[in-house]
Amino acid sequence: xxxxxxxxxxxxxxxxxxxxxxxxxxxxxxxxxxxxxxxxxxxxxxxxxxxxxxxxxxxxxxxxxxxxxxxxxxxxxxxxxxxxxxxxxxxxxxxxxxxxxxxxxxxxxxxxxxxxxxxxxxxxxxxxxxxxxxxxxxxxxxxxxxxxxxxxxxxxxxxxxxxxxxxxxxxxxxxxxxxxxxxxxxxxxxxxxxxxxxxxxxxxxxxxxxxxxxxxxxxxxxxxxxxxxxxxxxxxxxxxxxxxxxxxxxxxxxxxxxxxxxxxxxxxxxxxxxxxxxxxxxxxxxxxxxxxxxxxxxxxxxxxxxxxxxxxxxxxxxxxxxxxxxxxxxxxxxxxxxxxxxxxxxxxxxxxxxxxxxxxxxxxxxxxxxxxxxxxxxxxxxxxxxxxxxxxxxxxxxxxxxxxxxxx
Ligand SMILES: [Zn+2]
Numbered sequence: 001x002x003x004x005x006x007x008x009x010x011x012x013x014x015x016x017x018x019x020x021x022x023x024x025x026x027x028x029x030x031x032x033x034x035x036x037x038x039x040x041x042x043x044x045x046x047x048x049x050x051x052x053x054x055x056x057x058x059x060x061x062x063x064x065x066x067x068x069x070x071x072x073x074x075x076x077x078x079x080x081x082x083x084x085x086x087x088x089x090x091x092x093x094x095x096x097x098x099x100x101x102x103x104x105x106x107x108x109x110x111x112x113x114x115x116x117x118x119x120x121x122x123x124x125x126x127x128x129x130x131x132x133x134x135x136x137x138x139x140x141x142x143x144x145x146x147x148x149x150x151x152x153x154x155x156x157x158x159x160x161x162x163x164x165x166x167x168x169x170x171x172x173x174x175x176x177x178x179x180x181x182x183x184x185x186x187x188x189x190x191x192x193x194x195x196x197x198x199x200x201x202x203x204x205x206x207x208x209x210x211x212x213x214x215x216x217x218x219x220x221x222x223x224x225x226x227x228x229x230x231x232x233x234x235x236x237x238x239x240x241x242x243x244x245x246x247x248x249x250x251x252x253x254x255x256x257x258x259x260x261x262x263x264x265x266x267x268x269x270x271x272x273x274x275x276x277x278x279x280x281x282x283x284x285x286x287x288x289x290x291x292x293x294x295x296x297x298x299x300x301x302x303x304x305x306x307x308x309x310x311x312x313x314x315x316x317x318x319x320x321x322x323x324x325x326x327x328x329x330x331x332x333x334x335x336x337x338x339x340x341x342x343x344x345x346x347x348x349x350x351x352x353x354x355x356x357x358x359x360x361x362x363x364x365x366x367x368x369x370x371x372x373x374x375x376x377x378x379x380x381x382x383x384x385x386x387x388x389x390x391x392x393x394x395x396x397x398x399x400x401x402x403x404x405x406x407x408x
Pocket of ligand 1: 080
């Protein structure tokens with residue numbers, strides 16, 4: 001048999017052909033012809049491994065190895081089919097290829113529960129926003145009205161694009177799995193951050209996925225002549241805005257287990273010689289602990305209060321909030337024990353990025369294994385993970401599936 005490392009490297013190389021931007025990274029947008037070609041490749045690969053193959057009403061691809069007791073909930077393993085624009089060849093694809101290699105190497109004689117490989121549609125949300133389309137469909141949380149309502153920037157709806165892809169959006173509810181039919185979910189994924197690579201550790205055991213709070217903040221002061229207004233007599237909205245978010249970022253830095261980012265800031269009217277009378281910024285906070293999110297929000301509110309006291313007007317608009325998701329402590333323990341048995345060094349960490357696992361965790365025990373991202377790079381053509389690390393993740397995954405067969 002082809003070696004595990006070689007098999008993973010070959011599949012990732014083959015899969016990297018399905019891009020709309022050859023030579024400029026992986027661009028595999030949902031319901032595109034590149035995604036169609038990738039889906040057909042997977043169906044063929046799954047068929048060759050003897051899996052029962054199907055595509056669901058969301059366009060996700062599944063392959064099942066039947067266990068002895070079909071009444072038991074399945075073990076699902078995989079990742080997402082799509083990519084960002086000019087992303088890398090590992091995000092999503094790495095986890096699918098690992099799941100395929102697990103299916104090839106599982107001891108089928110000892111399989112009590114169904115093992116299902118999944119390649120989920122539109123996790124990234126690159127064209128239509130939102131994301132997690134495949135996993136939300138599996139969980140029964142997408143309906144036809146959603147597909148008709150949600151549109152890309154050109155005004156093309158998900159429903160229209162699904163039809164062009166060969167799917168009927170009116171059938172989307174049929175993609176839902178019966179509650180309890182997925183017992184456990186494992187997703188192998190690149191870390192997409194620098195921690196494992198910097199520490200030289202081949203495997204990360206993911207404890208949970210951070211919650212995200214987003215805000216639009218507006219600070220209003222007084223526009224005035226930038227030459228004649230003394231520094232101590234200004235109502236500079238931009239300076240006020242900067243003081244606000246620096247307080248939040250400094251707290252995040254001091255705590256170390258959370259992040260806060262201002263991704264955009266604008267000052268108005270925007271001229272050399274006018275003190276800004278209005279400043280707007282987008283602030284995002286991420287943390288695994290709910291109480292940390294509360295603390296950061298508290299710091300934001302206090303900083304805004306101080307800006308008010310300094311004579312500025314402030315407006316805070318929360319634009320979105322997602323809760324932190326804890327992955328299964330039981331599966332985390334099984335994976336830790338597997339690493340010990342196999343002699344694979346590992347460390348536990350939270351995921352700062354969103355994943356399908358957080359959606360499926362709503363109805364199943366979920367686990368994630370991270371492999372190092374070289375240089376901490378992801379969502380860019382330079383994204384790279386070592387096949388040797390992916391192979392180690394597969395070994396741990398196989399141990400996990402074995403352990404799950406023995407569970408009472
Ligand atoms: Zn991903």
